[in-house]
Amino acid sequence: MSGPHGDQPLITAGAPFEVAEAALILVHGRGARAQNFVQIADEFHQHGVAYLAPQAARDTWYPDAFTAPIESNEPERSSGLQAIDNAVREATDAGILSDRVMILGFSQGACLASEYVAHTPRRYGGLAVLSGGLMDESVDLADYDGDLERTPVFFGCSDDDPYIPERRVHKSSAIFEQLNGDVTKRLYEGLGHGINQDERESVSEMVANLLK
Template identity: 40%
Template structure:
Protein backbone atom coordinates (compact mmCIF):
# COMPACT_ATOMS: atom_id res chain seq x y z
CA UNK A 1 0.00 0.00 0.00
CA UNK A 2 1.48 3.36 -1.04
CA UNK A 3 -0.36 5.53 1.49
CA UNK A 4 -0.31 4.51 5.15
CA UNK A 5 -3.87 4.57 6.57
CA UNK A 6 -2.41 4.84 10.07
CA UNK A 7 -0.62 8.11 9.26
CA UNK A 8 -3.28 10.33 10.79
CA UNK A 9 -3.64 13.35 13.06
CA UNK A 10 -6.58 14.38 15.19
CA UNK A 11 -8.00 17.56 16.73
CA UNK A 12 -11.11 18.68 18.57
CA UNK A 13 -12.82 16.34 20.99
CA UNK A 14 -11.30 12.90 21.62
CA UNK A 15 -12.76 10.35 19.23
CA UNK A 16 -14.22 8.30 22.05
CA UNK A 17 -16.07 11.34 23.47
CA UNK A 18 -17.33 13.12 20.36
CA UNK A 19 -20.86 12.79 18.95
CA UNK A 20 -19.73 13.81 15.45
CA UNK A 21 -16.52 13.34 13.50
CA UNK A 22 -15.18 15.20 10.49
CA UNK A 23 -12.70 13.55 8.15
CA UNK A 24 -10.51 16.28 6.64
CA UNK A 25 -8.50 15.55 3.49
CA UNK A 26 -5.56 17.79 2.53
CA UNK A 27 -4.54 18.90 -0.93
CA UNK A 28 -1.41 18.34 -3.01
CA UNK A 29 1.64 19.48 -1.08
CA UNK A 30 -0.43 19.94 2.06
CA UNK A 31 -0.47 17.93 5.26
CA UNK A 32 -2.84 16.59 7.89
CA UNK A 33 -1.72 19.39 10.20
CA UNK A 34 -2.55 22.01 7.53
CA UNK A 35 -6.09 20.83 6.89
CA UNK A 36 -6.77 20.30 10.60
CA UNK A 37 -6.15 24.03 11.15
CA UNK A 38 -9.57 24.55 9.54
CA UNK A 39 -11.14 22.85 12.55
CA UNK A 40 -10.62 26.14 14.39
CA UNK A 41 -13.27 27.67 12.11
CA UNK A 42 -15.93 25.03 12.85
CA UNK A 43 -18.34 26.52 15.38
CA UNK A 44 -19.89 23.23 16.55
CA UNK A 45 -17.74 21.99 19.45
CA UNK A 46 -19.09 18.43 19.50
CA UNK A 47 -16.72 17.35 16.72
CA UNK A 48 -13.66 15.19 16.68
CA UNK A 49 -11.52 15.91 13.61
CA UNK A 50 -9.33 13.33 11.91
CA UNK A 51 -7.03 13.84 8.93
CA UNK A 52 -5.02 11.24 7.00
CA UNK A 53 -1.72 12.26 5.42
CA UNK A 54 -0.62 11.22 1.95
CA UNK A 55 2.77 9.64 1.21
CA UNK A 56 5.05 12.56 0.24
CA UNK A 57 2.04 14.87 0.78
CA UNK A 58 0.46 13.97 -2.56
CA UNK A 59 -2.45 11.58 -3.06
CA UNK A 60 -1.77 10.96 -6.77
CA UNK A 61 0.85 12.39 -9.15
CA UNK A 62 -1.05 14.00 -12.02
CA UNK A 63 -4.08 16.25 -12.52
CA UNK A 64 -7.43 14.82 -11.46
CA UNK A 65 -8.59 15.46 -15.04
CA UNK A 66 -6.14 12.93 -16.50
CA UNK A 67 -7.22 9.35 -17.32
CA UNK A 68 -7.52 7.50 -14.02
CA UNK A 69 -5.02 4.80 -14.99
CA UNK A 70 -2.29 7.46 -15.19
CA UNK A 71 -2.73 8.15 -11.49
CA UNK A 72 -2.52 4.50 -10.50
CA UNK A 73 -1.62 2.78 -8.26
CA UNK A 74 -1.63 5.94 -6.11
CA UNK A 75 -5.31 6.72 -6.64
CA UNK A 76 -6.52 3.26 -5.61
CA UNK A 77 -4.30 3.38 -2.53
CA UNK A 78 -5.69 6.81 -1.63
CA UNK A 79 -9.27 5.62 -2.05
CA UNK A 80 -8.44 2.67 0.20
CA UNK A 81 -7.27 5.11 2.89
CA UNK A 82 -10.70 6.78 2.76
CA UNK A 83 -12.44 3.39 3.10
CA UNK A 84 -10.14 2.29 5.93
CA UNK A 85 -10.68 5.50 7.89
CA UNK A 86 -14.45 5.31 7.55
CA UNK A 87 -14.46 1.65 8.62
CA UNK A 88 -12.27 2.40 11.65
CA UNK A 89 -14.55 5.20 12.82
CA UNK A 90 -17.52 2.85 12.57
CA UNK A 91 -15.92 -0.22 14.12
CA UNK A 92 -13.63 1.24 16.77
CA UNK A 93 -15.59 4.35 17.81
CA UNK A 94 -19.16 3.35 16.91
CA UNK A 95 -19.87 6.37 14.73
CA UNK A 96 -22.98 5.92 12.61
CA UNK A 97 -22.69 7.14 9.02
CA UNK A 98 -24.93 10.21 9.62
CA UNK A 99 -22.48 11.23 12.38
CA UNK A 100 -19.59 11.29 9.88
CA UNK A 101 -18.81 14.50 7.99
CA UNK A 102 -16.24 15.02 5.25
CA UNK A 103 -14.26 18.09 4.23
CA UNK A 104 -11.56 18.24 1.56
CA UNK A 105 -9.60 20.91 -0.26
CA UNK A 106 -8.19 20.78 -3.80
CA UNK A 107 -6.70 17.34 -4.51
CA UNK A 108 -8.15 16.17 -1.19
CA UNK A 109 -11.61 17.38 -2.23
CA UNK A 110 -11.34 15.51 -5.54
CA UNK A 111 -10.28 12.30 -3.78
CA UNK A 112 -12.98 12.60 -1.13
CA UNK A 113 -15.76 13.41 -3.63
CA UNK A 114 -14.80 10.49 -5.88
CA UNK A 115 -14.75 8.10 -2.90
CA UNK A 116 -18.13 9.31 -1.68
CA UNK A 117 -19.74 9.10 -5.14
CA UNK A 118 -18.59 5.47 -5.26
CA UNK A 119 -19.93 4.91 -1.73
CA UNK A 120 -23.11 6.96 -1.68
CA UNK A 121 -24.99 6.74 1.60
CA UNK A 122 -26.32 9.16 4.19
CA UNK A 123 -23.58 11.20 5.85
CA UNK A 124 -23.80 14.19 8.17
CA UNK A 125 -22.44 16.52 5.52
CA UNK A 126 -19.89 16.73 2.69
CA UNK A 127 -17.83 19.85 1.96
CA UNK A 128 -15.77 19.83 -1.23
CA UNK A 129 -13.71 23.01 -1.56
CA UNK A 130 -12.00 23.62 -4.92
CA UNK A 131 -12.52 20.10 -6.23
CA UNK A 132 -14.65 17.79 -8.35
CA UNK A 133 -15.07 14.18 -9.42
CA UNK A 134 -11.98 12.51 -10.85
CA UNK A 135 -11.31 11.59 -14.47
CA UNK A 136 -11.43 13.14 -17.96
CA UNK A 137 -14.54 14.74 -19.42
CA UNK A 138 -15.87 11.54 -20.99
CA UNK A 139 -15.71 9.52 -17.74
CA UNK A 140 -18.94 7.53 -17.24
CA UNK A 141 -20.56 8.43 -13.94
CA UNK A 142 -22.47 5.22 -13.30
CA UNK A 143 -22.46 5.51 -9.52
CA UNK A 144 -25.00 3.67 -7.39
CA UNK A 145 -26.54 4.22 -3.97
CA UNK A 146 -28.22 7.25 -2.44
CA UNK A 147 -27.07 10.10 -0.23
CA UNK A 148 -30.54 10.37 1.33
CA UNK A 149 -30.65 14.19 1.46
CA UNK A 150 -27.08 14.50 2.75
CA UNK A 151 -26.12 18.19 2.55
CA UNK A 152 -23.23 18.63 0.12
CA UNK A 153 -21.46 21.92 -0.48
CA UNK A 154 -19.23 22.54 -3.49
CA UNK A 155 -17.33 25.84 -3.42
CA UNK A 156 -14.79 26.96 -6.02
CA UNK A 157 -13.54 29.92 -8.00
CA UNK A 158 -15.22 30.42 -11.37
CA UNK A 159 -11.70 30.69 -12.87
CA UNK A 160 -9.78 28.22 -10.72
CA UNK A 161 -6.29 27.46 -12.00
CA UNK A 162 -6.70 23.71 -11.36
CA UNK A 163 -10.44 22.99 -11.28
CA UNK A 164 -12.64 23.99 -14.24
CA UNK A 165 -16.05 25.25 -13.17
CA UNK A 166 -17.62 22.80 -15.64
CA UNK A 167 -16.34 19.92 -13.51
CA UNK A 168 -17.76 21.49 -10.35
CA UNK A 169 -21.17 21.83 -12.02
CA UNK A 170 -21.00 18.28 -13.44
CA UNK A 171 -20.20 17.00 -9.94
CA UNK A 172 -23.16 18.95 -8.58
CA UNK A 173 -25.43 17.23 -11.12
CA UNK A 174 -24.08 13.78 -10.26
CA UNK A 175 -24.59 14.28 -6.52
CA UNK A 176 -28.11 15.60 -7.05
CA UNK A 177 -28.98 12.48 -9.04
CA UNK A 178 -27.67 10.42 -6.12
CA UNK A 179 -30.17 12.13 -3.80
CA UNK A 180 -27.93 14.68 -2.10
CA UNK A 181 -29.06 18.18 -1.19
CA UNK A 182 -26.38 20.18 -3.00
CA UNK A 183 -25.35 23.80 -2.52
CA UNK A 184 -22.85 25.10 -5.10
CA UNK A 185 -21.10 28.47 -5.07
CA UNK A 186 -18.70 29.76 -7.71
CA UNK A 187 -16.72 32.81 -6.60
CA UNK A 188 -15.79 35.32 -9.31
CA UNK A 189 -12.04 35.49 -10.02
CA UNK A 190 -11.16 34.01 -6.63
CA UNK A 191 -7.75 32.33 -6.23
CA UNK A 192 -7.31 28.60 -5.58
CA UNK A 193 -7.90 28.82 -1.83
CA UNK A 194 -10.57 28.69 0.87
CA UNK A 195 -12.56 31.81 1.67
CA UNK A 196 -14.59 33.02 4.63
CA UNK A 197 -17.93 32.61 2.86
CA UNK A 198 -17.21 28.93 2.23
CA UNK A 199 -16.52 28.39 5.93
CA UNK A 200 -19.75 30.23 6.78
CA UNK A 201 -21.69 27.89 4.47
CA UNK A 202 -20.05 24.86 6.10
CA UNK A 203 -21.11 26.09 9.53
CA UNK A 204 -24.66 26.83 8.36
CA UNK A 205 -25.05 23.34 6.90
CA UNK A 206 -23.65 21.70 10.03
CA UNK A 207 -26.20 23.67 12.07
CA UNK A 208 -28.99 22.49 9.76
CA UNK A 209 -29.60 25.93 8.30
CA UNK A 210 -30.05 26.50 4.58
CA UNK A 211 -27.50 28.92 3.09
CA UNK A 212 -28.39 31.10 0.08
CA UNK A 213 -28.52 28.86 -2.98
CA UNK A 214 -27.55 31.45 -5.57
CA UNK A 215 -24.23 31.00 -7.30
CA UNK A 216 -22.33 34.22 -6.71
Protein backbone atom coordinates in the same frame (compact mmCIF):
# COMPACT_ATOMS: atom_id res chain seq x y z
CA MET B 1 -3.74 -0.60 4.64
CA SER B 2 -1.57 -1.13 1.56
CA GLY B 3 -0.54 1.08 -1.34
CA PRO B 4 1.49 4.28 -1.58
CA HIS B 5 -0.27 5.94 1.36
CA GLY B 6 -0.49 2.81 3.48
CA ASP B 7 2.21 3.73 5.97
CA GLN B 8 1.03 7.28 6.54
CA PRO B 9 -0.51 8.45 9.83
CA LEU B 10 -4.09 9.39 10.61
CA ILE B 11 -4.05 12.62 12.60
CA THR B 12 -6.81 13.01 15.18
CA ALA B 13 -7.96 15.99 17.22
CA GLY B 14 -11.09 17.45 18.76
CA ALA B 15 -13.37 15.36 20.93
CA PRO B 16 -12.03 11.96 22.06
CA PHE B 17 -13.82 9.08 20.37
CA GLU B 18 -15.32 7.86 23.63
CA VAL B 19 -17.35 11.08 23.98
CA ALA B 20 -17.61 12.25 20.34
CA GLU B 21 -21.09 12.58 18.85
CA ALA B 22 -19.92 13.33 15.30
CA ALA B 23 -16.78 13.25 13.16
CA LEU B 24 -15.26 15.52 10.52
CA ILE B 25 -12.77 13.92 8.13
CA LEU B 26 -10.36 16.42 6.59
CA VAL B 27 -8.58 15.58 3.32
CA HIS B 28 -5.73 17.96 2.56
CA GLY B 29 -4.62 19.29 -0.83
CA ARG B 30 -1.43 18.79 -2.83
CA GLY B 31 1.67 19.95 -1.01
CA ALA B 32 -0.16 20.34 2.31
CA ARG B 33 -0.02 18.42 5.57
CA ALA B 34 -2.81 16.71 7.51
CA GLN B 35 -1.68 18.42 10.71
CA ASN B 36 -2.04 21.86 9.15
CA PHE B 37 -5.47 21.04 7.76
CA VAL B 38 -6.61 19.93 11.20
CA GLN B 39 -5.71 23.40 12.46
CA ILE B 40 -8.16 24.86 9.95
CA ALA B 41 -10.87 22.86 11.72
CA ASP B 42 -10.47 25.19 14.69
CA GLU B 43 -12.62 27.61 12.68
CA PHE B 44 -15.43 25.04 12.64
CA HIS B 45 -14.91 23.86 16.22
CA GLN B 46 -17.90 22.29 17.90
CA HIS B 47 -17.78 20.44 21.21
CA GLY B 48 -18.48 16.77 20.58
CA VAL B 49 -16.88 16.58 17.10
CA ALA B 50 -13.83 14.39 16.50
CA TYR B 51 -11.46 15.40 13.69
CA LEU B 52 -9.61 12.86 11.56
CA ALA B 53 -7.11 13.81 8.87
CA PRO B 54 -5.34 11.18 6.75
CA GLN B 55 -1.88 12.07 5.45
CA ALA B 56 -0.75 11.54 1.86
CA ALA B 57 2.70 10.15 1.09
CA ARG B 58 5.00 13.00 0.07
CA ASP B 59 2.05 15.34 0.69
CA THR B 60 0.45 14.39 -2.64
CA TRP B 61 -2.54 12.12 -3.11
CA TYR B 62 -2.03 11.38 -6.82
CA PRO B 63 0.50 12.43 -9.45
CA ASP B 64 -1.48 13.67 -12.44
CA ALA B 65 -4.32 16.16 -12.97
CA PHE B 66 -7.69 15.03 -11.61
CA THR B 67 -9.10 15.33 -15.15
CA ALA B 68 -6.53 12.85 -16.50
CA PRO B 69 -7.55 9.23 -17.19
CA ILE B 70 -8.05 7.34 -13.93
CA GLU B 71 -5.26 4.90 -14.83
CA SER B 72 -2.66 7.69 -14.78
CA ASN B 73 -3.43 8.36 -11.11
CA GLU B 74 -3.27 4.76 -9.95
CA PRO B 75 -2.38 3.20 -7.57
CA GLU B 76 -2.22 6.47 -5.62
CA ARG B 77 -5.90 7.30 -6.15
CA SER B 78 -7.13 3.96 -4.83
CA SER B 79 -4.75 4.14 -1.89
CA GLY B 80 -6.07 7.62 -1.08
CA LEU B 81 -9.65 6.37 -1.21
CA GLN B 82 -8.64 3.61 1.19
CA ALA B 83 -7.16 6.22 3.54
CA ILE B 84 -10.51 8.05 3.61
CA ASP B 85 -12.36 4.77 4.13
CA ASN B 86 -10.08 3.91 7.04
CA ALA B 87 -10.86 7.26 8.65
CA VAL B 88 -14.61 6.71 8.17
CA ARG B 89 -14.31 3.23 9.69
CA GLU B 90 -12.28 4.60 12.59
CA ALA B 91 -15.19 6.91 13.39
CA THR B 92 -17.99 4.39 12.88
CA ASP B 93 -16.13 1.66 14.79
CA ALA B 94 -16.04 4.11 17.70
CA GLY B 95 -19.84 4.24 17.61
CA ILE B 96 -20.36 7.41 15.54
CA LEU B 97 -23.18 6.85 13.06
CA SER B 98 -22.35 7.42 9.38
CA ASP B 99 -25.04 10.11 9.17
CA ARG B 100 -22.92 12.10 11.63
CA VAL B 101 -19.69 11.66 9.67
CA MET B 102 -18.84 14.57 7.38
CA ILE B 103 -16.01 14.63 4.82
CA LEU B 104 -14.31 17.89 3.86
CA GLY B 105 -11.65 18.19 1.17
CA PHE B 106 -9.75 20.97 -0.54
CA SER B 107 -8.18 20.77 -4.02
CA GLN B 108 -6.72 17.26 -4.46
CA GLY B 109 -8.44 16.33 -1.21
CA ALA B 110 -11.75 17.63 -2.51
CA CYS B 111 -11.46 15.54 -5.66
CA LEU B 112 -10.63 12.44 -3.64
CA ALA B 113 -13.43 13.12 -1.13
CA SER B 114 -16.01 13.51 -3.91
CA GLU B 115 -14.75 10.27 -5.50
CA TYR B 116 -15.11 8.41 -2.22
CA VAL B 117 -18.66 9.53 -1.50
CA ALA B 118 -19.86 9.10 -5.10
CA HIS B 119 -18.58 5.52 -5.19
CA THR B 120 -19.74 4.55 -1.69
CA PRO B 121 -23.13 6.31 -1.54
CA ARG B 122 -25.12 6.19 1.70
CA ARG B 123 -26.33 8.76 4.21
CA TYR B 124 -23.40 10.80 5.49
CA GLY B 125 -23.44 13.82 7.74
CA GLY B 126 -22.18 15.90 4.83
CA LEU B 127 -19.65 16.39 2.07
CA ALA B 128 -17.86 19.68 1.37
CA VAL B 129 -15.96 19.84 -1.94
CA LEU B 130 -13.84 23.00 -1.96
CA SER B 131 -12.13 23.59 -5.30
CA GLY B 132 -12.56 20.08 -6.64
CA GLY B 133 -14.74 17.62 -8.53
CA LEU B 134 -15.07 14.03 -9.64
CA MET B 135 -12.01 12.45 -11.22
CA ASP B 136 -11.34 10.99 -14.68
CA GLU B 137 -10.90 12.30 -18.19
CA SER B 138 -14.68 12.65 -18.42
CA VAL B 139 -17.56 11.89 -16.07
CA ASP B 140 -20.93 10.56 -17.14
CA LEU B 141 -24.19 10.45 -15.20
CA ALA B 142 -24.76 6.88 -16.39
CA ASP B 143 -21.65 5.66 -14.54
CA TYR B 144 -22.98 6.51 -11.07
CA ASP B 145 -25.86 5.06 -9.10
CA GLY B 146 -26.91 4.69 -5.48
CA ASP B 147 -28.66 6.79 -2.88
CA LEU B 148 -27.10 9.45 -0.66
CA GLU B 149 -30.44 9.79 1.15
CA ARG B 150 -30.31 13.61 1.01
CA THR B 151 -26.79 13.93 2.40
CA PRO B 152 -25.90 17.65 2.44
CA VAL B 153 -23.33 18.28 -0.32
CA PHE B 154 -21.56 21.61 -0.80
CA PHE B 155 -19.53 22.55 -3.87
CA GLY B 156 -17.54 25.77 -3.69
CA CYS B 157 -15.11 26.88 -6.39
CA SER B 158 -13.89 29.91 -8.31
CA ASP B 159 -15.14 30.56 -11.82
CA ASP B 160 -11.49 31.01 -12.87
CA ASP B 161 -9.73 28.35 -10.81
CA PRO B 162 -6.54 27.46 -12.70
CA TYR B 163 -6.81 23.77 -11.72
CA ILE B 164 -10.56 23.08 -11.59
CA PRO B 165 -12.57 23.61 -14.80
CA GLU B 166 -15.94 25.21 -14.10
CA ARG B 167 -17.68 22.66 -16.31
CA ARG B 168 -16.39 19.81 -14.12
CA VAL B 169 -17.91 21.45 -11.04
CA HIS B 170 -21.26 21.65 -12.83
CA LYS B 171 -21.06 18.03 -14.00
CA SER B 172 -19.96 16.76 -10.59
CA SER B 173 -22.75 18.56 -8.76
CA ALA B 174 -25.27 17.17 -11.25
CA ILE B 175 -24.07 13.64 -10.51
CA PHE B 176 -24.50 14.20 -6.78
CA GLU B 177 -28.02 15.48 -7.40
CA GLN B 178 -28.69 12.28 -9.35
CA LEU B 179 -27.40 10.34 -6.34
CA ASN B 180 -30.06 12.08 -4.22
CA GLY B 181 -27.71 14.46 -2.46
CA ASP B 182 -29.00 17.75 -1.08
CA VAL B 183 -26.62 19.80 -3.23
CA THR B 184 -25.54 23.42 -2.85
CA LYS B 185 -23.21 24.76 -5.55
CA ARG B 186 -21.53 28.15 -5.43
CA LEU B 187 -19.14 29.58 -8.00
CA TYR B 188 -17.25 32.66 -6.89
CA GLU B 189 -16.04 35.32 -9.27
CA GLY B 190 -12.28 35.73 -9.43
CA LEU B 191 -11.47 33.69 -6.31
CA GLY B 192 -8.59 31.73 -7.84
CA HIS B 193 -7.56 28.60 -5.99
CA GLY B 194 -8.40 29.12 -2.35
CA ILE B 195 -11.05 29.06 0.38
CA ASN B 196 -13.12 32.17 1.01
CA GLN B 197 -15.16 33.35 3.97
CA ASP B 198 -18.50 32.23 2.54
CA GLU B 199 -17.16 28.69 2.15
CA ARG B 200 -15.83 28.73 5.69
CA GLU B 201 -19.20 29.86 7.03
CA SER B 202 -21.05 27.23 4.97
CA VAL B 203 -18.78 24.46 6.26
CA SER B 204 -19.11 25.74 9.82
CA GLU B 205 -22.90 25.52 9.53
CA MET B 206 -22.68 21.98 8.14
CA VAL B 207 -20.46 20.90 11.04
CA ALA B 208 -22.84 22.46 13.59
CA ASN B 209 -25.74 20.56 11.96
CA LEU B 210 -23.98 17.26 12.64
CA LEU B 211 -24.91 17.66 16.30
CA LYS B 212 -28.59 18.40 15.79
